[in-house]
């Protein structure tokens with residue numbers, strides 16, 4: 350504040366005492382504000398506490414905060430501190446942000462610079478909307494305004510007005526600009542926290558519906574098996590038992606015919622059930638395209654950026670390996686979404702020709718990594734059914750499986766699945 354008040358230079362000790370006291374108060378208030386920002390919290394409450402503090406400290410008698418609305422076409426009153434009067438009227442709470450209207454609040458938002466209005470009556474638009482308060486406003490003298498700044502953007506304005514006997518100076522602008530910066534950051538943080546909370550809710554909703562779909566499908570399969578194949582087998586058992594006690598060759602012949610019919614029907618039912626359980630994308634598009642589709646969908650519902658890479662030299666895989674690979678990626682990404690807190694994940698699918706001479710040796714590999722909190726099987730011996738399921742599926746076809754922490758943090762799941770020569774399916 351040096352130089353701002355050269356004319357006020359005086360040898361009065363009281364003057365310096367007052368100045369010192371004021372600086373202490375300013376410092377205390379800025380540190381108080383910084384503390385509030387670090388704690389986070391409700392933006393409405395932060396606005397009103399900050400405004401009240403600033404108005405009191407600056408010995409004002411009126412203050413307000415306007416925030417720029419979403420479309421950036423209007424500003425709205427976010428908080429007011431008008432200790433001796435009724436709340437502001439409707440007409441003063443929503444204002445069109447128009448360059449042509451030369452209001453001080455607009456100027457501050459558009460230029461990003463604080464200013465002093467010697468007489469609040471210069472703000473004609475404000476005065477018009479406050480006509481009913483003329484008596485109170487008559488007591489106002491000078492006002493100081495500063496922008497609320499957030500990452501190179503002015504998101505609003507804070508104003509403090511004082512009674513006639515208190516004139517504002519340059520140092521008051523500096524003070525209020527500092528407050529505006531801190532408050533801007535606080536509002537920005539609150540916005541980020543709100544976004545985060547919303548996407549967390551969105552994510553847990555998506556996971557719940559995913560679980561629901563799986564559960565419904567499981568129930569359907571168990572019901573079909575129970576009602577179809579289960580009942581058919583029970584009936585076959587009864588008929589076979591009756592057959593044991595039958596001696597009439599003609600009857601035996603009839604019953605065997607009936608049993609053959611029942612068996613082939615049941616077989617057909619089981620076939621159609623298993624084909625309905627096949628992953629339809631896999632059958633239609635092949636593994637790389639089906640994985641790409643699934644990853645895109647997971648990325649959309651989780652908001653996690655998931656990269657997908659496929660090596661060259663793709664060869665067709667047996668249907669069993671296709672679906673094991675698909676299920677592993679499904680479980681791996683679900684785990685990343687559920688447990689890792691990662692912002693980024695990557696899935697690599699690679700096809701290897703290990704030896705070309707007969708019998709050719711081939712392998713397909715998967716790498717699923719994330720930049721999250723990390724996890725190893727050694728330190729966390731409790732395996733869930735997801736990881737056990739992966740181990741079992743991989744083990745059943747003599748593949749290998751590793752779950753390890755990454756150097757820079759996060760987790761990597763590596764899978765290698767051997768492909769027997771001549772095992773590939775021709776029809777994809």
Ligand SMILES: Nc1ncnc2c1ncn2[C@@H]1O[C@H](COP(=O)(O)OP(=O)(O)O)[C@@H](O)[C@H]1O
Pocket residue numbers: 684685687688689719721722723724729731732733734735736737760
């Ligand atoms: N990508 C990952 N990042 C961090 N932790 C993980 C990750 N994947 C798995 N985990 C941990 O391993 C545990 C077991 O996983 P899983 O067998 O899939 O069971 P579930 O997902 O049902 O808990 C999880 O509960 C979690 O603690």
Ligand SMILES: [Mg+2]
Pocket residue numbers: 680683684733735736
């Ligand atoms: Mg899991």
